[in-house]
Amino acid sequence: MASAIDIASNALLLIGDSPISSFTDAGAGAQAAANLYPTTKEMVLSYHPWSFAMKEQELSRLSQAPDVRTNYKYAYQIPTDLIRLWAIFPYSDYVIIGALLYSNQNALLARYVYDVPETNIPAHCVKALEYQMAAEFSIAVTEDENKASMYQSKASNQLAKASNIDSQGQPQESIQSSPFVEARFQGSFTGSYF
Numbered sequence: 001m002a003s004a005i006d007i008a009s010n011a012l013l014l015i016g017d018s019p020i021s022s023f024t025d026a027g028a029g030a031q032a033a034a035n036l037y038p039t040t041k042e043m044v045l046s047y048h049p050w051s052f053a054m055k056e057q058e059l060s061r062l063s064q065a066p067d068v069r070t071n072y073k074y075a076y077q078i079p080t081d082l083i084r085l086w087a088i089f090p091y092s093d094y095v096i097i098g099a100l101l102y103s104n105q106n107a108l109l110a111r112y113v114y115d116v117p118e119t120n121i122p123a124h125c126v127k128a129l130e131y132q133m134a135a136e137f138s139i140a141v142t143e144d145e146n147k148a149s150m151y152q153s154k155a156s157n158q159l160a161k162a163s164n165i166d167s168q169g170q171p172q173e174s175i176q177s178s179p180f181v182e183a184r185f186q187g188s189f190t191g192s193y194f
Contacts, residue, residue, distance in 0.1 A: 001118070001119040001120075001121075002118050002119070002121065002123075002126045003118050003119070004023075004037060004041075004118050005020065005021065005022065005023070006118075007037075007118060007126060007129055007130055007133060008020060008023070008033035008037050008133060009021075009033075010130045011033075011130045011131075011133030011134040011136075011137055012029045012033065012134075012137060012141070014130065014131070014134040014151065015134050015137050015138050015141060015142055015144075015147055015151070016142065017029040017137070017141050017142070020033060023037070028140070028141050029137065029141050032136075032137050032140040032141050033133075033137070036133070036136045036137065036140065037133065040129070040132055040133055040136050041115075041129060042083050042115065043132070044125075044128060044129050044132050044159070045083050045084070045113050045115070045116065046083050046084040046113060047159060047163070048159075048162075048163040048166065049086050049113060050113060050116075050125065050163075050166055051166055051169055052116060052120050052121060052122060052125070052166070053083075053113045053114060053116040053120075053121075054086070054111060054112070054113060054114075055079075055081075055111070055112060055113075055114045056109055056110065056111050056112075057079055057109070057110055057112075058107070058108070058109055058110075059076035059077065059078075059079075059101060059108045059109070059110050060076060060077045061074055061075070061076050061106070061107070061108075062074075062075045062076065062077060062100070066100075066102050070095065070097070070102045072094070072095070072102035072103055072104055073103075073104045073106075074102065074103055074104065074105065074106060075100050075101070075102055076100065076101045076102070076103065076108060077099065077100065077101075078096065078099050078100065078101055078110075079110065079112065079114070081114040081115050082110075082112045082113075082114060083112070083113045083114060083115055084112060084113045085101075085110060085111075085112045086111050086112055086113065087110070087111040088101075088103070088105075088108055088109070088110055088111075089108070089109040089110075089111070090105060090108075092104065092105040092108065094108075122165075122166075124158070124161060124162040124165050124166075125162045125166070127158050127162070128155055128158035128159045128161075128162045131151050131152075131154040131155035131158050132151075132152075132155040132159075134147075134151035134154075134155075135148050135149075135151035135152040135154075135155055136148075138151055
């Protein structure tokens with residue numbers, strides 16, 4: 001499986017730069033990789049509810065009452081490894097302000113994308129990350145906008161493929177009881193069609 005250095009090094013090779021063995025190596029490539037890799041990885045992970053990067057966790061409710069201006073009864077600490085929140089259970093209106101989530105539910109389970117180790121990222125997503133890194137590194141290292149544009153296009157295409165592959169690994173969620181569905185079909189099956 002790939003490491004952060006492997007992914008960054010491959011991206012540098014794609015743009016015609018030398019590979020690196022560490023983020024502290026000398027040169028523009030290593031410097032760009034050290035500075036751009038963490039946020040670019042988080043950005044790619046935030047695009048899709050990747051099955052390999054999904055986590056569920058009970059949120060820790062804080063003992064102090066939230067500020068009354070929030071109009072919520074409870075405050076919860078957001079997990080430190082959270083990249084993007086995908087769902088809250090049970091369903092609840094909520095708002096995130098800073099590192100806190102506010103809700104009127106007295107207990108919450110969060111489903112979210114977290115900063116997964118590179119060794120858990122499958123090859124189809126690693127390739128998307130390499131292309132996205134190559135797009136980012138092209139400007140910083142080679143100052144070649146055409147190369148950046150080409151790798152951004154490759155990254156977008158690979159991200160679409162990767163999210164498609166990832167989505168095929170889980171069944172579609174069925175529609176649960178919903179006031180919208182019930183209102184739509186309420187009374188539509190009464191009477192005779194003959």
